[in-house]
Amino acid sequence: MKTRSLISQLLAPAMGLILVTGAVPQAMHAQARSAAVSSINVAFVIDDGADPFYLTMKCGAFAAAKASTVNLTWQGPAAIDFQPELQTLNAVMQRHPQGLVLAPFDPNAFIQPVKQAMKAGIPVVTVDGSLSAKVEVQNIRTNNIAAGKLAADALAKAIGGQGKVLIVALSPGVVANTERATGFANEIKAKYPKISLLPIQFPGGDSNKASQDVSAAIQAHSDLKGVYTTYAIASNAAASAILAAGKRGQIKLVAYDADPNEVRQLKSGTFDALVVQNPYQEGFDSVTLVAKLVRHQISAGAVKYQAYPTSYIATRENINAPWLQKYLYKVSC
Amino acid sequence: MTDRPILPLASQEDTPGIPRGRYGVPGLAKHILGTTGFWMGLVILALIAIFSAFTPDHAFFQLSNFQDMALDVTETMVLALGMTFILGAGELDLSIGANLLLSSVLAGQTIVHLAGNTAQVASGAYPHEGPAIAVGTVVGIVSGMVFGAVNGILVTMLRISSFIVTLGTMGIGLGISYVVSNGVNVAYIPLDLQLNFGVNRLGNLIPLPTLVVLTIAAVLWYVLFATRFGLRTLAIGSSREASVRAGIHTRRHVFILFVLMGAMAGVDGMLDLARFGTTNIGGHQTDALGAIAATVIGGTSLFGGVASIGGAMIGSLLPTVLGTGLVILGVATFYQLIVVGIILIIAVYIDQRRRNRLN
Numbered sequence: 001m002k003t004r005s006l007i008s009q010l011l012a013p014a015m016g017l018i019l020v021t022g023a024v025p026q027a028m029h030a031q032a033r034s035a036a037v038s039s040i041n042v043a044f045v046i047d048d049g050a051d052p053f054y055l056t057m058k059c060g061a062f063a064a065a066k067a068s069t070v071n072l073t074w075q076g077p078a079a080i081d082f083q084p085e086l087q088t089l090n091a092v093m094q095r096h097p098q099g100l101v102l103a104p105f106d107p108n109a110f111i112q113p114v115k116q117a118m119k120a121g122i123p124v125v126t127v128d129g130s131l132s133a134k135v136e137v138q139n140i141r142t143n144n145i146a147a148g149k150l151a152a153d154a155l156a157k158a159i160g161g162q163g164k165v166l167i168v169a170l171s172p173g174v175v176a177n178t179e180r181a182t183g184f185a186n187e188i189k190a191k192y193p194k195i196s197l198l199p200i201q202f203p204g205g206d207s208n209k210a211s212q213d214v215s216a217a218i219q220a221h222s223d224l225k226g227v228y229t230t231y232a233i234a235s236n237a238a239a240s241a242i243l244a245a246g247k248r249g250q251i252k253l254v255a256y257d258a259d260p261n262e263v264r265q266l267k268s269g270t271f272d273a274l275v276v277q278n279p280y281q282e283g284f285d286s287v288t289l290v291a292k293l294v295r296h297q298i299s300a301g302a303v304k305y306q307a308y309p310t311s312y313i314a315t316r317e318n319i320n321a322p323w324l325q326k327y328l329y330k331v332s333c
Numbered sequence: 334m335t336d337r338p339i340l341p342l343a344s345q346e347d348t349p350g351i352p353r354g355r356y357g358v359p360g361l362a363k364h365i366l367g368t369t370g371f372w373m374g375l376v377i378l379a380l381i382a383i384f385s386a387f388t389p390d391h392a393f394f395q396l397s398n399f400q401d402m403a404l405d406v407t408e409t410m411v412l413a414l415g416m417t418f419i420l421g422a423g424e425l426d427l428s429i430g431a432n433l434l435l436s437s438v439l440a441g442q443t444i445v446h447l448a449g450n451t452a453q454v455a456s457g458a459y460p461h462e463g464p465a466i467a468v469g470t471v472v473g474i475v476s477g478m479v480f481g482a483v484n485g486i487l488v489t490m491l492r493i494s495s496f497i498v499t500l501g502t503m504g505i506g507l508g509i510s511y512v513v514s515n516g517v518n519v520a521y522i523p524l525d526l527q528l529n530f531g532v533n534r535l536g537n538l539i540p541l542p543t544l545v546v547l548t549i550a551a552v553l554w555y556v557l558f559a560t561r562f563g564l565r566t567l568a569i570g571s572s573r574e575a576s577v578r579a580g581i582h583t584r585r586h587v588f589i590l591f592v593l594m595g596a597m598a599g600v601d602g603m604l605d606l607a608r609f610g611t612t613n614i615g616g617h618q619t620d621a622l623g624a625i626a627a628t629v630i631g632g633t634s635l636f637g638g639v640a641s642i643g644g645a646m647i648g649s650l651l652p653t654v655l656g657t658g659l660v661i662l663g664v665a666t667f668y669q670l671i672v673v674g675i676i677l678i679i680a681v682y683i684d685q686r687r688r689n690r691l692n
Binding site: 049073075077078080081082083084086087088090091092094095096106108109111112171172173202204205 | 388389390392393395397398401405515516517518520522527528532609610611613614615616618653656657660661663665667
């Protein structure tokens with residue numbers, strides 16, 4: 001039958017495709033081996049895999065893998081949706097890694113798998129997000145409240161301490177994101193009484209929507225002086241909206257995250273300050289800690305639950321400073 | 334009058350997918366071999382064999398992996414089962430992701446409000462957990478059916494194409510979900526729902542949600558294959574005009590199909606809540622397309638008239654098997670999207686060729 005042979009003809013190239021793509025991942029495993037220390041297997045699962053933030057974290061993670069002789073597997077969907085991330089985590093756990101680093105995109109959905117892993121003797125460290133129950137060994141993430149404060153000071157300075165300011169956040173349910181807004185808002189209310197805050201906008205992961213929201217605010221408030229965006233999609237969207245309104249330089253823009261596009265626009269004057277989180281350190285410290293836990297060089301009980309990497313503010317004054325370059329986000333190491 | 338078969342008997346042998354009455358074993362085998370679903374099933378078995386052979390330590394071939402995949406596939410499969418009937422009748426439903434989300438939000442809020450007062454729930458105590466979950470389940474499924482009924486009314490009464498209607502209700506459903514939930518995932522869902530059902534197994538072997546979907550599949554298979562209702566669904570998809578002339582109440586029938594699809598989305602909303610212990614406001618964007626792809630890969634025709642429950646189940650398995658296998662192999666999950674897209678096109682192509690050859 002023609003259909004049967006057609007299928008068998010297609011099966012062969014399909015198998016070939018899978019075998020070839022199976023050969024690709026060898027490049028993704030850190031190969032460092034020292035004579036004395038034997039390599040251990042650690043898995044690192046993230047979401048939003050195309051984001052420069054996570055790509056920078058990957059650089060830190062693989063640097064730590066090399067330094068600690070770890071065979072690191074890096075996996076995660078490109079989507080900002082915890083369901084495929086959970087499926088990816090389940091599949092990764094089938095390989096029985098000795099340690100796990102996870103960037104959980106939901107505070108509840110990952111509690112069960114992390115609990116199971118910890119019970120099975122696999123130390124788990126979470127980065128960037130957090131779980132609503134403290135079931136893992138350590139959580140490493142930006143102190144968003146403190147970083148929001150830094151951003152508030154930077155924006156207040158840029159707009160001269162008075163005027164209307166708009167905050168753009170991701171969605172009320174993402175705690176790590178709302179903390180950035182809260183830290184900012186609290187600092188403004190406490191130290192800058194002459195600055196008035198417009199209602200927070202939550203456009204979510206849609207850059208079109210974010211751009212529209214900022215444009216609408218610019219239209220509605222001709223005395224809008226500053227915009228603070230808490231995540232990269234909104235930052236780029238706000239920049240585009242401000243440029244389109246012809247108000248670059250008049251409306252000061254402070255953004256969370258320092259991905260390459262934002263750095264370029266900081267230098268060109270569209271952004272006035274960037275909050276540089278430290279994904280490199282999150283990746284580096286988490287893998288280093290997990291390696292130590294797996295090798296029983298530290299006991300889980302001795303590890304403090306919450307760790308905060310240092311955040312920085314980048315402005316046009318310090319953007320070219322040599323010490324800052326390592327922390328700015330990259331798309332490749 | 335209504336007992337006369339819709340299609341002339343002579344053509345029944347040559348048109349696979351149209352349910353017939355009894356036929357002998359050779360006829361059954363010939364029927365199965367003629368379906369796209371069977372060949373897709375072979376492809377999946379081949380993939381399982383390849384992944385089992387080539388993953389390090391044969392990690393793919395572990396009971397825990399098969400159990401995880403069985404759980405992963407559940408939500409898409411429930412939607413694909415409902416979509417089989419919708420596509421079989423020549424309609425489309427793009428709103429099922431939004432429907433699922435709204436059901437899970439309403440069910441979740443019902444459960445949280447009924448299980449105890451605010452203070453108790455926030456501290457993790459749920460004095461009225463059992464009844465709350467029961468009522469929540471009913472609320473979720475009824476919400477799904479009401480959503481489906483709205484779709485059904487708009488499609489049959491206003492006579493707007495189901496593509497446009499469900500595109501519109503998808504947006505409306507999403508918007509209502511955000512309004513009702515305030516954009517936040519419903520908090521404090523009792524963990525027992527997840528532990529005792531969502532991630533629980535029968536005899537430590539079969540995940541409970543998978544049992545639910547298998548039961549639904551068995552019931553729907555029977556309806557499609559052995560009842561007049563199923564036959565009429567395919568007749569409506571084959572030729573709307575001929576069905577009307579044959580005396581089928583097509584509008585009422587299509588309305589029921591949309592309510593059925595809505596019920597499936599409602600069930601899925603509860604399964605989602607149970608599996609993750611939370612709603613997923615940011616997700617479900619591609620649920621409808623995933624269900625349609627699964628159904629079509631399994632041999633159901635996009636143009637109506639040909640449908641396969643078994644095929645829908647097999648089609649749902651494909652992205653999960655591929656995605657899981659690729660991750661265990663260490664390949665980036667991005668490739669999965671490409672391969673599934675290619676296989677979808679191949680499946681439709683095979684289906685086209687097979688039907689062209691038969692005409």
